[in-house]
Amino acid sequence: MAKLHVSTTINGEPVEFLCSPQQSMLEVLRNTLGLTGTKEGCGTGDCGACSITLDGRLVCSCLMLAAEAEGREIGTIEGMAQGDRLHPLQRKFLELAALQCGICTPGVLVAAKALLDRNPDPTETEVRYWLAGNLCRCTGYDKIVRAVLETAAEMREEAAR
Structure with a gap:
């Protein structure tokens, strides 16, 4: 199966990755990009453990296809702190x-x-x-x-x- 090339912004930084058409944003964040702060709880959008922001809107990353990130702004828990200073x-x-x-x-x-x-x-x-x-x-x-x-x-x- 062909991989999709996605260009996005995550926590203010430009990011590019390859993903399968069926891969969730949660899977890409954790397994491809190494952003493991976002957790998988239920995998069905019921628990909120995988919450991220997409263009400032709160979404469950387990329900979002990674390909949907193309050209969008994503915020994760890793982006909350500013350097060594906690939010x-x-x-x-x-x-x-x-x-x-x-x-x-x-x-x-x-x-x-x-x-x-x-x-x-x-x-x-x-x-x-x-x-x-x-x-x-x-x-x-x-x-x-x-x-x-x-x-x-x-x-x-x-x-x-």
């Missing part, structure tokens, strides 16, 4: 112990960042709704929601300075 969400998740095993955490962080990029002042209800597509079996959602809300408040304060 404020990542710092707050650590501070508030809003994570445990790490399978769902990358997807939750990507989803939370997508929310804050779209709405920097979400209500608790909006955070819970936005993260409803991310399943976690290790920790309660309260710490996660609190971490997102506190990060949003800190980011608004910093932007106001």
Whole structure:
């Protein structure tokens, strides 16, 4: 079977890869490009562990064909930190112990960042709704929601300075 050549941007960097027509973006991220932060949980788009952004929109990479990345902008968990400096969400998740095993955490962080990029002042209800597509079996959602809300408040304060 012929391979497809895909040119895309991942975490702000131009990337080219070859893929089979049926390969998922999740498979290419992990196995071809070595970006293993995005996790496979269910493979059916139900758990959110594989969440990435595609042109700023939150998507499940297990449901996306890699060929669909042609000419698009993809964001993964690896793109959240700036060099050695963690994203404020990542710092707050650590501070508030809003994570445990790490399978769902990358997807939750990507989803939370997508929310804050779209709405920097979400209500608790909006955070819970936005993260409803991310399943976690290790920790309660309260710490996660609190971490997102506190990060949003800190980011608004910093932007106001």
